[in-house]
Amino acid sequence: DQQVKQNSPSLSVQEGRISILNCDYTNSMFDYFLWYKKYPAEGPTFLISISSIKDKNEDGRFTVFLNKSAKHLSLHIVPSQPGDSAVYFCAASARSQFYFGTGTSLTVIP
Amino acid sequence: NAGVMQNPRHLVRRRGQEARLRCSPMKGHSHVYWYRQLPEEGLKFMVYLQKENIIDESGMPKERFSAEFPKEGPSILRIQQVVRGDSAAYFCASSQYREMGQPQHFGDGTRLSIL
Numbered sequence: 345d346q347q348v349k350q351n352s353p354s355l356s357v358q359e360g361r362i363s364i365l366n367c368d369y370t371n372s373m374f375d376y377f378l379w380y381k382k383y384p385a386e387g388p389t390f391l392i393s394i395s396s397i398k399d400k401n402e403d404g405r406f407t408v409f410l411n412k413s414a415k416h417l418s419l420h421i422v423p424s425q426p427g428d429s430a431v432y433f434c435a436a437s438a439r440s441q442f443y444f445g446t447g448t449s450l451t452v453i454p
Numbered sequence: 455n456a457g458v459m460q461n462p463r464h465l466v467r468r469r470g471q472e473a474r475l476r477c478s479p480m481k482g483h484s485h486v487y488w489y490r491q492l493p494e495e496g497l498k499f500m501v502y503l504q505k506e507n508i509i510d511e512s513g514m515p516k517e518r519f520s521a522e523f524p525k526e527g528p529s530i531l532r533i534q535q536v537v538r539g540d541s542a543a544y545f546c547a548s549s550q551y552r553e554m555g556q557p558q559h560f561g562d563g564t565r566l567s568i569l
Contacts, residue, residue: 348496378557387458387545387560388497433496440510442487442558444497 347371348436350445363421365448367434374436379419382431424452460561467536468569475531475564479548486529491543541568
């Protein structure tokens, strides 16, 4: 059972525009949500997180929005840069476990 | 480089052999997590360890898989009598604290291929 879902396997965006990556979850007990970025042949790198008691967290070009009623979160990257091209994983934590989505491959076109 | 170190980066085994994957956490980190990524899938939690203790192994297959994190040395994920379905990328992550939401730092993974 996939408790964290990323329904878009890929996304292409023009450089300078906004990238919006989406994530849905099923478990209302999740207390933290995180986004990781992954380049080929490397491990995931932490990007940004949000507590379940907040609805927005911003860090530079990256903003994460959380809609608890819809069990949905999104990562906004603006402006998008070619170096942002990577696979983005959404993750949710409950107690000692982290649950990851299947990832969205973002391509930023110069 | 004080990041999470995993070795080997690539490991090839024949069916029935044993595979040993090593993970050295970041300096000062005492919490280690192992994940498995099958092709076209996300990371699946396997086990969470603290020094000398297994805290949560609910994601670990009941047979053939074991993990340890001794007082000295790296964490080891051991797979006995490997089968083709064990082919995957295995990632280790570490964190300094156990607090909820504490981001984990990942190694670059071990790609296990079973012939």
